[in-house]
Structure formats: C-alpha cells, structure tokens
Amino acid sequence: MISFTTFLLTLLALFNLSLSAHEDVFVPPVLYPRFNTVWIVGQYHNVTWDTDDAPVHISNKIGQVYLAANYIIDMDHPLATGFNILDGRVVIHVPKVTPGSHYSIVLMGDSGNYSPQFTIRSH
Numbered sequence: 501m502i503s504f505t506t507f508l509l510t511l512l513a514l515f516n517l518s519l520s521a522h523e524d525v526f527v528p529p530v531l532y533p534r535f536n537t538v539w540i541v542g543q544y545h546n547v548t549w550d551t552d553d554a555p556v557h558i559s560n561k562i563g564q565v566y567l568a569a570n571y572i573i574d575m576d577h578p579l580a581t582g583f584n585i586l587d588g589r590v591v592i593h594v595p596k597v598t599p600g601s602h603y604s605i606v607l608m609g610d611s612g613n614y615s616p617q618f619t620i621r622s623h
C-alpha cells in the first residue's frame with residue numbers, strides 16, 4: 501500500500517522534473533529581421549537569433565522558421581526546417597506574398613518567438 505508520504509514525495513519529484521525540464525527550454529530572441537527591415541520577394545536572407553543564453557541541454561535543438569502575417573503563422577509553408585537552433589542563423593527565400601508591412605518571422609524550437617513586424621515588397 502502506498503503511504504501518503506510516498507505519494508507526496510512522488511508529487512514533489514514530478515514537480516521537480518517539470519521544473520528542470522523547463523530550464524532546458526530555449527526560446528532565442530530573433531535579431532533579424534528587425535522592425536525597419538524591408539525584404540523583396542525572391543531574395544535570400546539570413547534570419548538570425550541570439551544563442552548566447554543557450555543552456556547546455558536543450559530538449560529540442562531542431563528549429564523551424566515560419567512567416568506570419570498579422571501574427572498569424574502560415575504553418576503550411578515553413579521557410580526553413582531541420583536546422584540546428586544553435587546555428588544562430590538560417591537562410592530563407594522570401595516567398596511570393598502580398599506586399600505589406602504586417603509580416604513577422606517566427607522561430608520555433610521548444611516554443612515560438614516572433615520577430616518585430618517588418619515589410620515585404622514585390623520589387
């Protein structure tokens with residue numbers, strides 16, 4: 501029979517586990533594109549992010565980059581996938597989208613991080 505103390509210790513241990521797992525979540529801030537960046541459809545650009553605060557153990561090192569319009573992520577068309585989040589940069593091809601200044605880049609690892617909104621022009 502499981503005693504109340506054992507039960508409590510198990511709960512504590514589980515809580516501890518989730519805490520230490522949380523420490524390994526790495527959500528790097530996007531450095532480029534910035535708020536005043538202008539990209540042209542068809543160009544290639546390095547999306548960059550800060551890896552300085554990366555913990556030693558990361559639960560998910562595989563990154564993905566998406567484009568968001570008005571903060572709505574286009575999940576069907578990732579701009580880059582399968583790269584190492586510790587690289588700090590990945591080259592993307594600017595997709596053919598309606599020109600506007602409501603775009604942002606979303607870097608996903610364990611969790612997502614938005615760049616500031618920037619502009620995409622058609623030419």
Ligand SMILES: *[C@@H]1O[C@H](CO)[C@@H](O)[C@H](O)[C@H]1NC(C)=O
Nearest residue numbers: 509511512513514516517520
């Ligand atoms: C919680 O984790 C620390 C080290 O990460 C360990 O020393 C401690 O015994 C753990 N506590 C429990 C209740 O599992």
Ligand SMILES: *[C@@H]1O[C@H](CO)[C@@H](O)[C@H](O)[C@H]1NC(C)=O
Nearest residue numbers: 543544545546589590591592
């Ligand atoms: C991306 O960055 C790398 C390293 O700085 C550089 O060699 C490469 O030319 C850049 N690519 C583009 C499209 O800017």
